[in-house]
Amino acid sequence: MKERRRAEEERARERMKRMKKQKGSIRSQMSGTQHLSELRIVLMGYRDAGKSSAGNSILGREEFDLKTSAQCVRRHGEVADRHITVIEAPAWWRSYTVEESSELLKQEIVLSVSLCPPGPHAVLLIIPVGAGFKETEREVVQGHLDLLGERVWSHTIVLFTFGDYLLDTSIEQHIESEGQDLQWLVDKCGNRYHVLNNQNRSDHTQIKQLLEKIEETVINLYEYFTHTVSDVFLPNYFRAFLDVVLNSLKFPSHRPQVKL
Ligand SMILES: Nc1nc2c(ncn2[C@@H]2O[C@H](COP(=O)(O)OP(=O)(O)OP(=O)(O)O)[C@@H](O)[C@H]2O)c(=O)[nH]1
Ligand SMILES: [Mg+2]
Numbered sequence: 001m002k003e004r005r006r007a008e009e010e011r012a013r014e015r016m017k018r019m020k021k022q023k024g025s026i027r028s029q030m031s032g033t034q035h036l037s038e039l040r041i042v043l044m045g046y047r048d049a050g051k052s053s054a055g056n057s058i059l060g061r062e063e064f065d066l067k068t069s070a071q072c073v074r075r076h077g078e079v080a081d082r083h084i085t086v087i088e089a090p091a092w093w094r095s096y097t098v099e100e101s102s103e104l105l106k107q108e109i110v111l112s113v114s115l116c117p118p119g120p121h122a123v124l125l126i127i128p129v130g131a132g133f134k135e136t137e138r139e140v141v142q143g144h145l146d147l148l149g150e151r152v153w154s155h156t157i158v159l160f161t162f163g164d165y166l167l168d169t170s171i172e173q174h175i176e177s178e179g180q181d182l183q184w185l186v187d188k189c190g191n192r193y194h195v196l197n198n199q200n201r202s203d204h205t206q207i208k209q210l211l212e213k214i215e216e217t218v219i220n221l222y223e224y225f226t227h228t229v230s231d232v233f234l235p236n237y238f239r240a241f242l243d244v245v246l247n248s249l250k251f252p253s254h255r256p257q258v259k260l
Helices: 004-027 051-061 103-112 135-148 150-155 171-178 180-190 206-230 236-248
Strands: 037-045 073-077 083-086 122-128 156-161 193-195
Touching: 004 206, 037 051, 037 103, 037 206, 051 073, 051 083, 051 122, 051 156, 051 206, 103 135, 122 135, 122 150, 122 171, 122 206, 135 150, 135 156, 135 180, 135 236, 150 156, 150 206, 156 206, 171 193, 193 206
Parallel strands: 037 083, 037 122, 122 156, 156 193
Antiparallel strands: 073 083
């Protein structure tokens, strides 16, 4: 028991170290750049995961009704000098596979990313802390996100809600103690994760850090595509995406420019 606990804590430390290293490396590439003036975010997850509450925390006011909606809901706001668009996609049921979900729900999930043209900067996959995340949840989440194509994972961040349930546990310890399915999910999202306590609206730091993580995701993608893939091979979706990045940020002059 003690051994298992020690191993989890070691892995939690390693995960945090990896996350900080990743952040440091992206931030160093960002030196001299301004933050994005506009951010487009899509919230996804299963029923009652805390999507609307997360949207309200991000926008800093009660924009989203906590009633369940069968359709996408779009809201806007100005936060920390950024114009933010948040779209909440309707929820799937926690243990219903994508095959068991209704056609209407699947259509709405696919529609959600087109409600903020030219596309979202990030998809926030909402996972509540304390609800358990095992093989069923993993398969269900994977099936529903895959509706958006394999590339969606490269700009998905796992957003843990119910952060107040963590008490003295760190989010990394939670990920490591929950088991391999949650670890798989966080790794599939490139070790991008964040935790929110939606009950604590006065904690602006948690939102500021989340917006920074979204920007880091965008920059990381920008670097990846401009350095490894010729823009000829970029799909339209990413061309539009990069276009916005280039227009929103001032890059240092030595930075290679992408012809779009
Ligand atoms: N303690 C606590 N409660 C939360 C948190 N986030 C959401 N809740 C509560 O969880 C319940 C569901 O939250 P919603 O934001 O409506 O969840 P949702 O995912 O939008 O729900 P649907 O759209 O119906 O699927 C509400 O009673 C919220 O007050 C959190 O961080 N901490
Ligand atoms: Mg909701």
